Amino acid sequence: MITIAVDMMGSDLGPEELSKGVIKYLDANNDVSFICFGDPERLKALDNNPRVKIVKTTEVVPMETSPLGFLRLKDSSMYKALEAVQTNQAQGLVTAGSTGGFITGATLILKNIPGVKRAGFCSYFPSKVKDKSVAILDLGASNINTPEELVGFAKLGSLYYQESMGKKDPSVYLLSNGTEEGKGLEECRQAYQLLKNEKDVNFKGNAEARDALDGTKDVIVSPGYPGNIFLKASEGMALTFSSLIKQAFKRNLLSKIGYLFAKKGFTYIHDLFDYKKTGGAMLLGINGVAVKTHGNSTGDFLYYSLDLAYRMVKTDFVGKVKSQFKE
Amino acid sequence: MITIAVDMMGSDLGPEELSKGVIKYLDANNDVSFICFGDPERLKALDNNPRVKIVKTTEVVPMETSPLGFLRLKDSSMYKALEAVQTNQAQGLVTAGSTGGFITGATLILKNIPGVKRAGFCSYFPSKVKDKSVAILDLGASNINTPEELVGFAKLGSLYYQESMGKKDPSVYLLSNGTEEGKGLEECRQAYQLLKNEKDVNFKGNAEARDALDGTKDVIVSPGYPGNIFLKASEGMALTFSSLIKQAFKRNLLSKIGYLFAKKGFTYIHDLFDYKKTGGAMLLGINGVAVKTHGNSTGDFLYYSLDLAYRMVKTDFVGKVKSQFKE
Numbered sequence: 001m002i003t004i005a006v007d008m009m010g011s012d013l014g015p016e017e018l019s020k021g022v023i024k025y026l027d028a029n030n031d032v033s034f035i036c037f038g039d040p041e042r043l044k045a046l047d048n049n050p051r052v053k054i055v056k057t058t059e060v061v062p063m064e065t066s067p068l069g070f071l072r073l074k075d076s077s078m079y080k081a082l083e084a085v086q087t088n089q090a091q092g093l094v095t096a097g098s099t100g101g102f103i104t105g106a107t108l109i110l111k112n113i114p115g116v117k118r119a120g121f122c123s124y125f126p127s128k129v130k131d132k133s134v135a136i137l138d139l140g141a142s143n144i145n146t147p148e149e150l151v152g153f154a155k156l157g158s159l160y161y162q163e164s165m166g167k168k169d170p171s172v173y174l175l176s177n178g179t180e181e182g183k184g185l186e187e188c189r190q191a192y193q194l195l196k197n198e199k200d201v202n203f204k205g206n207a208e209a210r211d212a213l214d215g216t217k218d219v220i221v222s223p224g225y226p227g228n229i230f231l232k233a234s235e236g237m238a239l240t241f242s243s244l245i246k247q248a249f250k251r252n253l254l255s256k257i258g259y260l261f262a263k264k265g266f267t268y269i270h271d272l273f274d275y276k277k278t279g280g281a282m283l284l285g286i287n288g289v290a291v292k293t294h295g296n297s298t299g300d301f302l303y304y305s306l307d308l309a310y311r312m313v314k315t316d317f318v319g320k321v322k323s324q325f326k327e
Numbered sequence: 328m329i330t331i332a333v334d335m336m337g338s339d340l341g342p343e344e345l346s347k348g349v350i351k352y353l354d355a356n357n358d359v360s361f362i363c364f365g366d367p368e369r370l371k372a373l374d375n376n377p378r379v380k381i382v383k384t385t386e387v388v389p390m391e392t393s394p395l396g397f398l399r400l401k402d403s404s405m406y407k408a409l410e411a412v413q414t415n416q417a418q419g420l421v422t423a424g425s426t427g428g429f430i431t432g433a434t435l436i437l438k439n440i441p442g443v444k445r446a447g448f449c450s451y452f453p454s455k456v457k458d459k460s461v462a463i464l465d466l467g468a469s470n471i472n473t474p475e476e477l478v479g480f481a482k483l484g485s486l487y488y489q490e491s492m493g494k495k496d497p498s499v500y501l502l503s504n505g506t507e508e509g510k511g512l513e514e515c516r517q518a519y520q521l522l523k524n525e526k527d528v529n530f531k532g533n534a535e536a537r538d539a540l541d542g543t544k545d546v547i548v549s550p551g552y553p554g555n556i557f558l559k560a561s562e563g564m565a566l567t568f569s570s571l572i573k574q575a576f577k578r579n580l581l582s583k584i585g586y587l588f589a590k591k592g593f594t595y596i597h598d599l600f601d602y603k604k605t606g607g608a609m610l611l612g613i614n615g616v617a618v619k620t621h622g623n624s625t626g627d628f629l630y631y632s633l634d635l636a637y638r639m640v641k642t643d644f645v646g647k648v649k650s651q652f653k654e
Contacts, residue, residue: 064507128567140504143512177467177555180391185470185552209559213567222556225512228504229553230560232536237564240455240540244599245572248592258588265575265582272571 001033002313004306005090008038009060009077010097012296018096019045020299025306026051032310035084037077055080061101063295070101071108078102082109085288092289092309094280096297103141106283106290113318115325116285118142120153121224121292122160124278125234129215130271133278135161136175136212136220140228141283147190150174150221154191154201155324156284157219163315164308170218173207175230180206187223200324209233238273245269279308285321289313328360329640331633332417335365336387336404337424339623345423346372347626352633353378359637362411364404382407388428390622397428398435405429409436412615419616419636421607423624430468433610433617440645442652443612445469447480448551448619449487451605452561456542457598460605462488463502463539463547467555468610474517477501477548481518481528482651483611484546490642491635497545500534502557507533514550527651536560565600572596606635612648616640 006022008015015038022034026049033051036043046052059076062069073079078097082105084090095102103121112119122137137157138145145153154172161170174192176184181192183206195203204217209230212220222230245266249259259266280293280301289312293305312318333349335342342365349361353376360378363370373379386403389396400406405424409432411417422429430448439446449464464484465472472480481499488497501519503511508519510533522530531544536557539547549557572593576586586593607620607628616639620632639645 064505128571143504175556177470177552177559178391182393209556210563210566212560213563225504226553226556229502229536229549229556232504233539233557233560234564236537236540237561238568239537241565241568241596244455244596248596249589251589251592255589255592258585258590261585261588262576262578262582263585265578269568269571269575 001031002310003033003035003090004309004313005035005037005081005084005093006306007077007081007093007095007097008036008043009057010063010095013298015039015042016045017299018297018302019043021297021302021306022046022052023049024299024303029310035081035090037080037084061098063098065098065101067104067108070098070104078105079109082106082290085290086110091313092291094291094293094302094305094309096293096295096302099140099292102290102292103283106286106288110286110288110290112285113287113321113325116156116321117152118145118149119283119285120156121281122157122284123231123281125213126273126278127213127215128272130268132215133165134213134217134220136222136227136230137284138222138224138227139231139281140224142224144225145187145223147187147194150187150191150223151194151198152285153221154195154198154203154219156321157221158201159320159324160282160284160317161219163317163320164311165218167218169202171204172201172219172221173204173217175209175212175220175222175226176206177208178206179208185223191221242273277304280305282308282312287318289318328358329637330360330362330417331636331640332362332364332408332411332420333633334404334408334420334422334424335363335370336384337390337422340625342366342369343372344626345624345629346370348624348629348633349373349379350376351626351630356637362408362417364407364411388425390425392425392428394431394435397425397431405432406436409433409617412617413437418640419618421618421620421629421632421636423620423622423629426467426619429617429619430610433613433615434468437613437615437617439612440614440648440652443483443648444479445472445476446610446612447483448608449484449611450558450608452540453600453605454540454542455599457595459542460492461540461544461547463549463554463557464611465549465551465554466558466608467551469551471552472514472550474514474521477514477518477550478521478525479612480548481522481525481530481546483648484548485528486647486651487609487611487644488546490644490647491638492545494545496529498531499528499546499548500531500544502536502539502547502549502553503533504535505533506535512550518548569600604631607632609635609639614645616645
């Protein structure tokens, strides 16, 4: 039996919505139990389930929080969920709460695995090719990174891709402003040289941001700040297009009829960009499985994040990182 | 009469295509003449036009070029076009060739305006709001920038927006990974403090990459490397969606009929993301009007870039930068 701690508070849609995902996952998987942290009044749907333990917490980490702000909230659902992993009551945790709080908390409470210089915040992105996702890190756990940290990200991302996608020797690229060897930030140029000789990584060179999601790449490594800009710019543009497509079809009766005729192709686009199945973002290199799901997660979305946490515990991802980073 | 130098070589679609844009602009504007640099054999369409001077060049700057590589190509169409501005034969230039070559050439041949520490590569982006564009710089003339250079970009971008869009006191934001004051790279946090006290700039704080194109912002400033990542990530996602929408409608006879019904809404999306009218990118802070148009520019696209160059000469943009940066 694998136990996952779930921070039920601090999401946009509330603990009632997240509870649906917990219940759905319990129904689908007999080998899992949950410790759910939050306001018991809002977790009634989970009452009396033999594989759910509800732990009352009185505080919620706000979306925008400083490291110090987070550390003061010792009775928050997020703090307690992290602590449950640290004290081995649970083997992994999932939260839909503050990303800043999550990164601070995971780094300070769970700590980095020995040999890991920096943890990397990693998420799968959909690509132009159906069912082909790209893992990108760091998406903003750091701002700037040393060449050695970037090499660490490459190793972590590679192992993560292998364990979560089941593909050996995934291809690894450095995000850059040009494909040629000399392009990019100084730290990336140095990492390029180190990666050429790194046996644990199937390094393929630089990838331009424009081609990152072309479906030919498995893992893309970047310092945290440009990685975050990449994430947010892609997200912004995808959201803009999604909302424009919806508007275009809702325009009038004619366009609604048009939708009925063209529906299949647009369902395909929707499926292609369905972030649900990628399961959220994981902080790699941390001493524990720590998954961050979308702030506006529905129960369905949470389901996939719970599954990601479950699979990463099951495959002993943390143990594998430990042995790879042991000097 | 305003004279614009045009580098006719080094584009994807060739000088024959670009010639169409030159002819179209000559027809639309009596107050302009062109010096066109390139292979005369491929510029026959421009022969005998009293307002076109064709200058034969024998070399073409390749798309991927190093600064040294560029400097060796002294008889290239790009080098000669830049030289024409430097020697006052033309007041501005437009090129569809290598971006790297263009930035190197403009910086070394035309040089920065006194007081400008770094030139900023600036382009308009379409936003969610129709006919509302956002100027973003630096898109990659530099990789990293000092706080003072970022303040310079803010002043240049602000003046550019004012002169090209005719809006006084445009709002200026710093691209960041969070809207709060303390967010972002160290150099951006310092620039934030300087910008609060900068009288020439209507500074509004940080903008997240996700909200950059929401149509509420006029100018966005970033160091060159993350700026370039923003540009390429947005472009990549927009291209992906455009091609997916096309595919969805071309799927079969039914979907093609669907398109006929829903056409209007999708024409709207197309118009919204029509980069043509934004006229290409300009290198701001350079001692001369220097416009870079898309590598795959059609004649129509070039038309708008020629118009941008014309308008920036006409409004004496360079003179205005000179007086603002005079100490």
